[in-house]
Amino acid sequence: MSKRGLLVVISGPSGVGKGTVRREFMKNEDLNRCYSVSMTSRAPRAGEREGIDYFFVTREEFEKAIEEGKLLEWTEFVGNYYGTPLEYVERLRDEGKNVILEIEVEGAAQIKAKCPDVLMIFITPPSMEELERRIRGRRTEAEEIVQQRLAKAEREMTYVGQYKYVICNEEVDLAAELISVIIRNHMKKQNAE
Ligand code: 5GP
Numbered sequence: 001m002s003k004r005g006l007l008v009v010i011s012g013p014s015g016v017g018k019g020t021v022r023r024e025f026m027k028n029e030d031l032n033r034c035y036s037v038s039m040t041s042r043a044p045r046a047g048e049r050e051g052i053d054y055f056f057v058t059r060e061e062f063e064k065a066i067e068e069g070k071l072l073e074w075t076e077f078v079g080n081y082y083g084t085p086l087e088y089v090e091r092l093r094d095e096g097k098n099v100i101l102e103i104e105v106e107g108a109a110q111i112k113a114k115c116p117d118v119l120m121i122f123i124t125p126p127s128m129e130e131l132e133r134r135i136r137g138r139r140t141e142a143e144e145i146v147q148q149r150l151a152k153a154e155r156e157m158t159y160v161g162q163y164k165y166v167i168c169n170e171e172v173d174l175a176a177e178l179i180s181v182i183i184r185n186h187m188k189k190q191n192a193e
Contacts, residue, residue, distance in 0.1 A: 003190050005032070005093040007115055008183060010102045012123030013153035015135035017169045021123060022102050024176035031183050033098045036089050039065060042080035045140055055085070073103070073110035078148045082107070098183065105159035112162060119186055121179060122163035126170045128154070 012018045026033055039055045041062045050056055057065075062081040065071055074083030084101055092099050101111070111118050125131035135149055160166055165182055169175045 003096060003193075005096050006098040006119055006183065006186055006190060007089070007093060007111070007117065008033075008098060008100045008119045008121065009108045009111055010100065010121050010123065010179070011105050011108045011156070011159070011163070012169070013125065013131060013156040014104075014149045015131055015153060016123050016125045017134065017172065017175075018102050018123050020172050021167075021169055021175045021179065022100065024172055025179045025183075026100065028180050031098060031180060032096070032187070033100050033183070034092055036084055036092075036099050036101045038082055038084055038101075038103065039071070040080055040082045042082070072114070073107040075104060075106045075110075077104055078145060078152060084111075098187065105156050105162070109159070109162060119165075119183070120163040121165045121167060121182065122160050123167050123169050123175065124157070124160070126168060128157075 010018055010022055022035070025031070026035060037051060037053070037055060039057055039062060041057060041059045042054070044050070044054070044056050048054065059081065062074075062083065065083065066074060070086055071083040072086040072089055074081060082104070084103065084107065089099050089101075108120060112120060125134070131153055132150060135146055135153070141149070167175050167178050
């Protein structure tokens with residue numbers, strides 16, 4: 001039987017470029033990876049697609065999923081719910097796939113408590129000034145939301161200690177390559193067990 005896949009959590013403050021780095025390292029097919037699409041009550045941004053970027057649901061639908069125990073972890077972030085569908089993650093790991101989660105720090109802490117074998121990776125910005133520039137550069141959100149995201153980013157940075165690996169996203173290609181090396185290394189260890 002094939003080995004159970006790895007569970008890889010990627011976190012980092014809002015605006016750090018987690019999504020860009022994640023999409024870059026996921027181009028490496030040898031990582032035998034698949035992305036866990038989260039459920040959210042947030043409205044889709046321009047260009048976001050249902051079932052690819054998120055499963056977009058109402059607050060009521062999300063609360064029902066919580067009650068029915070369908071989420072591996074969940075949190076409320078800047079007024080919206082976000083969570084990881086449990087069944088999907090378990091099924092893919094059982095099939096031997098390495099499942100990649102891109103989630104914020106409180107959800108990551110819940111997973112660490114439930115799954116001690118999780119591989120936790122934190123992405124940092126080169127500086128907090130650069131992070132603010134990146135958050136503002138997105139220009140899709142009202143000033144009030146930008147301020148909330150900046151405050152949240154400061155708090156998120158304080159969680160760095162719960163992660164095994166910390167990678168600075170100065171250059172996307174380099175950050176993606178470093179994460180690929182880490183995952184390959186853990187795949188080798190998993191296969192050797
Ligand atoms: P955004 O609104 O920018 O897409 O996401 C806001 C934050 O929620 C990001 O830090 C993102 O990584 C995080 N996030 C996305 N999906 C999930 C999830 O399923 N669970 C948790 N805990 N955080 C998530």
